[in-house]
Amino acid sequence: MSALAGVSVGQQRQAPAWRRQWQHFRYVTTANPVTLLAFIGLGVMIAVAILGPYLIPYDPLASLAEKALKPPSLEHWFGTDQLGRDVFSRVVVATRLDLLISVSAVALSFVVGAAIGAAAGYWGGWFDQLSGRLLDTIMAFPLFVLAMGIVAAAGNTIQNIVIATAIINLPFYARVARAEVAIRRNAAYVQAARLSGSSDLRLLICTIFPNTLPPMMVQLSLNMGWAILNAAGLSFIGLGVRAPTAEWGIMVAEGANFIISGEWWLALFPGAALMLAVFTFNLLGDGLRDLVDPARRT
Amino acid sequence: MNPALLEVSDLRVEFSTRRGTVAAVEAVNLQLHKGETLGIVGESGSGKSVTSYAVMKILDRARRIAGGRILFNGMRLDDADEPLMNDLRGREISMIFQNPRAALNPIRSIGCQIEDVLIRHAQATRHTARDKAIALLDRVRIREPEKRYHAYPFELSGGMCQRVVIAIALACRPQLLIADEPTTGLDVTTQRAVMELMRELTRSAGMSTLLITHDLGLAGEFCDRILVMEKGRVVEMNETVALLTAPSHPYTRRLLRATPHGAQTVRDLLPEDDRPSQLPPMQAASAAPLLEVSSLVKTYAAPPGLLDRLLQRNKTTAPFRAVDDISFSVGHGESVALVGESGCGKSTTSAMIMRLLEPSSGVIRFKGRDITAIPAAQFCASPDRRLLQMVFQDPHESLNPRTSAADAIAEPLRRLDGLTDDAEIRHRVETVSSEVGLPFDLLERLPHQLSGGQKARVGIARAIVMRPELLVLDEPTAALDVSVQALVLNLLADLRARLGMSYLFVSHDLDVVRLLCDRIIVMRAGRIVEEGETARVLASPEAAYTRELLAAIPRPRHRVGAGTSSRLATV
Numbered sequence: 001m002s003a004l005a006g007v008s009v010g011q012q013r014q015a016p017a018w019r020r021q022w023q024h025f026r027y028v029t030t031a032n033p034v035t036l037l038a039f040i041g042l043g044v045m046i047a048v049a050i051l052g053p054y055l056i057p058y059d060p061l062a063s064l065a066e067k068a069l070k071p072p073s074l075e076h077w078f079g080t081d082q083l084g085r086d087v088f089s090r091v092v093v094a095t096r097l098d099l100l101i102s103v104s105a106v107a108l109s110f111v112v113g114a115a116i117g118a119a120a121g122y123w124g125g126w127f128d129q130l131s132g133r134l135l136d137t138i139m140a141f142p143l144f145v146l147a148m149g150i151v152a153a154a155g156n157t158i159q160n161i162v163i164a165t166a167i168i169n170l171p172f173y174a175r176v177a178r179a180e181v182a183i184r185r186n187a188a189y190v191q192a193a194r195l196s197g198s199s200d201l202r203l204l205i206c207t208i209f210p211n212t213l214p215p216m217m218v219q220l221s222l223n224m225g226w227a228i229l230n231a232a233g234l235s236f237i238g239l240g241v242r243a244p245t246a247e248w249g250i251m252v253a254e255g256a257n258f259i260i261s262g263e264w265w266l267a268l269f270p271g272a273a274l275m276l277a278v279f280t281f282n283l284l285g286d287g288l289r290d291l292v293d294p295a296r297r298t
Numbered sequence: 299m300n301p302a303l304l305e306v307s308d309l310r311v312e313f314s315t316r317r318g319t320v321a322a323v324e325a326v327n328l329q330l331h332k333g334e335t336l337g338i339v340g341e342s343g344s345g346k347s348v349t350s351y352a353v354m355k356i357l358d359r360a361r362r363i364a365g366g367r368i369l370f371n372g373m374r375l376d377d378a379d380e381p382l383m384n385d386l387r388g389r390e391i392s393m394i395f396q397n398p399r400a401a402l403n404p405i406r407s408i409g410c411q412i413e414d415v416l417i418r419h420a421q422a423t424r425h426t427a428r429d430k431a432i433a434l435l436d437r438v439r440i441r442e443p444e445k446r447y448h449a450y451p452f453e454l455s456g457g458m459c460q461r462v463v464i465a466i467a468l469a470c471r472p473q474l475l476i477a478d479e480p481t482t483g484l485d486v487t488t489q490r491a492v493m494e495l496m497r498e499l500t501r502s503a504g505m506s507t508l509l510i511t512h513d514l515g516l517a518g519e520f521c522d523r524i525l526v527m528e529k530g531r532v533v534e535m536n537e538t539v540a541l542l543t544a545p546s547h548p549y550t551r552r553l554l555r556a557t558p559h560g561a562q563t564v565r566d567l568l569p570e571d572d573r574p575s576q577l578p579p580m581q582a583a584s585a586a587p588l589l590e591v592s593s594l595v596k597t598y599a600a601p602p603g604l605l606d607r608l609l610q611r612n613k614t615t616a617p618f619r620a621v622d623d624i625s626f627s628v629g630h631g632e633s634v635a636l637v638g639e640s641g642c643g644k645s646t647t648s649a650m651i652m653r654l655l656e657p658s659s660g661v662i663r664f665k666g667r668d669i670t671a672i673p674a675a676q677f678c679a680s681p682d683r684r685l686l687q688m689v690f691q692d693p694h695e696s697l698n699p700r701t702s703a704a705d706a707i708a709e710p711l712r713r714l715d716g717l718t719d720d721a722e723i724r725h726r727v728e729t730v731s732s733e734v735g736l737p738f739d740l741l742e743r744l745p746h747q748l749s750g751g752q753k754a755r756v757g758i759a760r761a762i763v764m765r766p767e768l769l770v771l772d773e774p775t776a777a778l779d780v781s782v783q784a785l786v787l788n789l790l791a792d793l794r795a796r797l798g799m800s801y802l803f804v805s806h807d808l809d810v811v812r813l814l815c816d817r818i819i820v821m822r823a824g825r826i827v828e829e830g831e832t833a834r835v836l837a838s839p840e841a842a843y844t845r846e847l848l849a850a851i852p853r854p855r856h857r858v859g860a861g862t863s864s865r866l867a868t869v
Contacts (some may be wrong), residue, residue: 187695188690188691188692188695188696189695189696189697189698189699191649191654191688191690191696192688192690192696192697192698192706192757192760193698193709194654194678195652195654195683195686195687195688195710195761196709196710196713196714196760197678197679197683197684197710197713197714198678198709198713199675199678199679200675202713207698210700211698211699211700294699294700294744294746295699295746
């Protein structure tokens with residue numbers, strides 16, 4: 001009888017997992033137009049980051065002296081800079097670098113911060129005390145100045161920008177993870193998992209941590225915006241990515257010199273790209289949270 | 299009779315969901331007269347709270363009144379605007395909420411919160427408010443009201459908080475009091491004290507009360523008339539005695555039957571037409587006990603303050619003894635109840651037996667082996683882990699919101715049995731699901747997609763899938779509706795008879811315990827005050843505290859006179 005029932009269950013079983021995920025994604029995006037906008041923005045950014053170099057009309061590094069400082073036109077949509085490079089091509093190409101820096105920095109601080117915070121929240125004790133005070137120390141610095149210091153001391157490479165950005169964002173993840181894990185540490189379902197024979201580490205990783213994802217996702221998307229601004233800011237003041245590489249921060253920095261003389265397009269377009277990116281990531285937060293929250297699935 | 303104070307006619311409340319609008323409440327008619335207490339009884343989702351929220355017009359955003367009329371003192375409330383409602387709420391109609399601690403602002407002293415209401419409705423000025431607030435605290439029988447005036451909600455017990463909420467609700471002498479499950483979550487003795495206080499105060503002021511509850515016993519004792527709701531509709535309304543003695547609607551009959559008070563066996567709780575066969579008789583318990591607890595102690599020491607530590611002062615505050623030197627045993631196949639009110643240490647005891655908590659001292663022997671020898675953190679690898687399982691109090695809280703029912707049940711198989719074969723796991727999960735009566739098509743669902751009773755079944759299935767020898771049941775039905783409770787209690791009785799498990803049944807509800815347990819252990823303040831055979835303890839309790847607990851169980855008024863607690867023949 002049970003074999004028979006098993007067959008009928010197999011047939012009745014709901015749509016496969018990816019299909020349900022997709023339905024859920026569609027629901028989350030259609031229920032809130034802002035979320036839809038954010039996901040579209042993210043999709044466009046990722047597409048531009050991947051396909052950018054194949055889409056652009058001009059070589060972003062090729063300078064043509066006779067075309068220097070031309071205002072936006074049909075030929076050069078965003079105008080040209082002081083060396084006659086096409087601003088549009090440079091803005092598009094820069095997407096990949098900026099996104100790469102911010103995504104890897106945020107991923108790094110998410111993984112390390114969540115691990116530290118989760119361990120501190122679960123076991124408490126001396127590790128909690130030690131990590132807590134260490135993170136307080138990081139947060140006590142003006143974060144941007146700290147990042148400047150790290151890059152200036154460790155050397156002006158992309159890798160160091162990523163590490164510096166990751167370090168200054170670390171405390172936020174650690175704090176959120178610590179609080180969320182500490183709330184759930186003694187939840188009934190955690191006790192139940194313990195009765196099912198889960199060890200401490202397994203409980204933390206497989207039972208508690210996934211349940212802290214919704215608030216972590218909000219933190220993640222906010223931090224993506226900050227990370228992009230931070231990377232661009234470091235380049236702006238001359239630390240980090242160096243000219244002539246196309247990067248929004250440097251482009252704004254270089255363009256800023258020309259605003260007084262009326263060549264506004266040099267700084268405006270990379271600045272607008274930066275703003276759109278930060279805007280998109282900030283809007284993404286709620287959508288990401290809904291996406292990973294099982295209670296939103298019906 | 300003079301016109302009703304509150305008249306609700308053809309009320310319809312809709313709420314919007316992902317799949318369009320659904321009627322939460324439909325065609326509800328009720329009249330409440332001056333000085334009368336009307337009980338609205340129903341299970342969760344019956345629309346009893348929504349009805350009262352509609353009267354107060356505090357429906358949440360997804361819900362709205364879609365039709366019908368609400369007349370209060372001749373005033374239309376259904377289309378009244380916010381300013382009018384603001385003026386009425388608290389002054390003419392007040393409300394007592396389910397969770398008193400959540401209903402009070404945690405960061406303001408209770409005195410200030412009472413003053414707020416008085417001043418808002420011009421019952422007092424800034425100068426007189428304080429005295430009036432203290433007088434109100436005195437009226438709800440809070441001792442030393444001048445001192446308590448400055449207390450914050452977290453400093454008071456649940457019962458005290460509910461008294462403060464009552465004081466706030468009655469501050470402006472409203473004509474109508476809506477009490478939404480005012481005693482759910484309170485101990486039975488506190489429940490009695492709060493309900494009697496509420497009855498006395500409303501009677502002396504000539505107030506009308508709308509008592510919303512899931513407990514027919516409570517409604518039967520404190521209400522003049524009872525209205526029974528099911529699935530958003532009123533199924534029956536009658537005088538209390540008439541309703542309880544001659545219920546006309548089948549749902550009312552089912553509800554009455556499922557109330558454990560007065561039933562002889564667990565089978566009596568189920569409707570007659572779908573009652574399974576009689577329980578097979580239990581085998582006699584063998585002599586050697588399965589579980590032996592001796593001199594078990596759990597203390598919580600208050601950590602020394604920072605200043606004390608810095609100054610290296612050694613202030614000795616006596617540690618709090620949550621469980622204070624208790625000893626008892628549970629035999630093979632025996633069902634033992636651990637009864638007491640919140641804070642008596644019964645849950646701490648069960649957590650220690652389950653090795654979720656390290657005892658301060660004492661020995662727990664399971665099948666003759668001292669299981670306290672293995673630290674709690676390493677107990678997950680012990681072979682005894684599979685034999686000691688537990689069903690948790692809140693079926694919702696105890697399921698991981700991210701795992702499906704099947705995965706929750708399969709978790710012990712994967713961890714404790716090391717099973718990796720999906721087909722084998724599926725087979726075992728389906729076997730145990732059919733044992734607990736969980737339909738297979740629900741197995742893929744996440745906890746929030748299951749009803750309370752279904753979640754309870756998942757929790758029981760997870761606990762028995764390893765075939766434990768001792769099952770600790772921590773108030774397994776406290777969060778369930780009575781009809782679901784009836785099913786779950788029967789399921790537990792069947793499983794015990796079939797699988798020969800021993801139960802340690804932790805509960806505050808003596809009525810439930812009576813049906814399921816052979817022996818009762820009564821705990822108070824960490825100590826055992828009485829222990830004995832169920833029938834003996836209930837019939838002739840020795841400890842004063844046990845008598846107090848028994849007396850606190852709400853009894854419908856007409857049955858008190860009957861003297862015995864026999865089930866009514868008319869049912």
